[in-house]
Amino acid sequence: MTSQFENFFHVISREAAEKTIQIHLAPLGKETVSLSNALDRISAESLTAPESLPPFARSTVDGFAVKSQDTFGASEGFPVTLEVAGVISIGTLPEASLKRGKAMAIPTGGALPEGADAVVMVEHTESPDPAFVEIYRPVSPFENVVRAGEDIEKGRPVLERGRKIRPQELGLLAALGITRVSVTRKPVVGIISSGNEVVSPERVPGPGQIRDINRFTLQGLIARSGGEARFIGLTPDDEATLKDACERGLASCDLLLLSGGSSVGTRDLTLKVLEEFGGFELLAHGIAVSPGKPTIIARIGGKMIFGLPGHPVSTWVIALLFVTRAIQTLLGGRENYALAWDTAVVDGNIPSAQGREDFIRAKVTGVGRAATAFPIFSKSGVISSLAAANALIRIPLNSEGVYKGEEVAILRLP
């Protein structure tokens, strides 16, 4: 299949690329996991509380369960004396109900007896005679008490579909007895490295050769954004070999990344090979982002393929911005949890060309209003600059650059 797109550079903006990705991908199927395996997975269903929490009124302090009205007017000078009608032990429901003028000793977490509506802290009482308690401060209704259903009412939403399950949500689900959760299956993301000059990192590069870097940066970004990386192979710039690798990748993965050689010839080869597949659709041939402009986004049989630029830094920037977005869309995530946007004051002038969005590696110190971004200027092939960076400064599409002291949007690289 040949295409009218060949050699036609269909460059789109970052926002358009993000929309394209979201439009052309749908969330994967669900699977059920135990709570112990649910951390950082994306919820595939919206859940409501199957019961109220707590199921009974509980004390939040150690003290005495009372009828609050019995304590009104109590003070240091004129304590109220109540008869101690019993001791509530934790983990049981008090059998007797509380009568007027009486109190029951209650531990933190203990269930309030019927008739009681508040708890006086032990610190505000004295019991010279264990049969009686002197109360030195009044309590208002429900003071020091969590009412039944106060934490969560039965039927209330507790987890939205598309939310990342954090440690807090694990606790909330456990509290409600929800021990198995429906989450989106992890997208399997295939990586094909290509390039005649590229060798596997365990090999000593021959003259003119370099080691495969992108495979590893991509693996890391995929894992961090909730995908499962699968290395398909390292191929030379050869049509038949590359096509075979693509076939295997498309058959076994939900998303396919081609981290191509960096030359124009390699990029042309990538496009040529992809066009040979039935149902090939070119979604983007170039994104107005620097570094990383020569990026291909395509779709074959419902699966998305990224033709990434060869430069390690360009590949990395594009993968951070767009591959994580594709993974999130496959996960059905409400937001791109892999991107940590922030702002900082830039410490240096950064020129920029209009018509492209620049992402400049930077070292950021401080947080909040004290965050300062020091740009790292170096050539895009330089991997050490990426390791030195803890943020990317964003220069907008229609800006000619920023001046020292201006506030800029940054992406933190934690």
Next chain:
Amino acid sequence: MTSQFENFFHVISREAAEKTIQIHLAPLGKETVSLSNALDRISAESLTAPESLPPFARSTVDGFAVKSQDTFGASEGFPVTLEVAGVISIGTLPEASLKRGKAMAIPTGGALPEGADAVVMVEHTESPDPAFVEIYRPVSPFENVVRAGEDIEKGRPVLERGRKIRPQELGLLAALGITRVSVTRKPVVGIISSGNEVVSPERVPGPGQIRDINRFTLQGLIARSGGEARFIGLTPDDEATLKDACERGLASCDLLLLSGGSSVGTRDLTLKVLEEFGGFELLAHGIAVSPGKPTIIARIGGKMIFGLPGHPVSTWVIALLFVTRAIQTLLGGRENYALAWDTAVVDGNIPSAQGREDFIRAKVTGVGRAATAFPIFSKSGVISSLAAANALIRIPLNSEGVYKGEEVAILRLP
């Protein structure tokens, strides 16, 4: 072994507790992992580059390798014409060296021939006759070239001990042929849940009982901060059973968390049981942090034990602030990678008592200067408020509170 500390509340500040943890723990041993398993692990050794990168001068563009001085004075009106002396293919080292007045076609990533010091982009050339190239713009020495060793010089530090290995570092190590990395062993963190009222989440709680929440929030926090959670068991408030669980936990774990019942009686029991172990040291009995003050930090036989407050929210706050610190110290991490400090403007007045540091659950919208924190006021036993929060607002030790519109430090809960 009895102790003079019994019933003596040895309350220390957050900073003192952090220091205590750091002083009393040392990094665990090392293990070697492959690059594919190194993501987010903590480097156990400082590494230097075993070779220079790139090993040869490379072109960063598609174009023509030249002697830069041959292009000086070239312009659109007066192009310089050079003879094309060859085509460099990628992945090989050019055999011939470049003579004056000549050029060689070179792809991005191609190795520069001896004698060349710059590359003219193909866009700035024309070749009506393939044997010659017309150059329309001059290049300066090293323009469009990454020199040998420019990215990384042999012997330069590339990874500091104690640094978290991010996707970027994976790439840097791969580039240098470092395919196995020495990292600190993951701390095994034991969890013992206790309390007569606490039941396992898969069980339907009887009257007055509640499900174990802390086990799951702790598991999540431990995993997020690089530890390996191990559930030792759920015990009633019974001295012999709790002691047995502690013995098993101390024998099999690097760090032990007791998420006790919430009553004073349970806390006393925890301390009593721990004191029975030989070599027991009480490091903190209370931390000036709210919620979470009734926290015990102890050490037995070189292993640290946390007696956490029973309330789910208190337990969670204390685990976030201090257990993650202990895990980082065991990992030898340079910083506590689990804590994401930031700032925000608070939307509401928050009163606070002096002499304690308050951590108020909040919902934060926006980032950078636009970050606004809306406090969530609710009782500390309420787990739903924790799930609703995406940050904790910090009110300093000696503050009486903050007013709406003030800037506050926050901990983001991503």
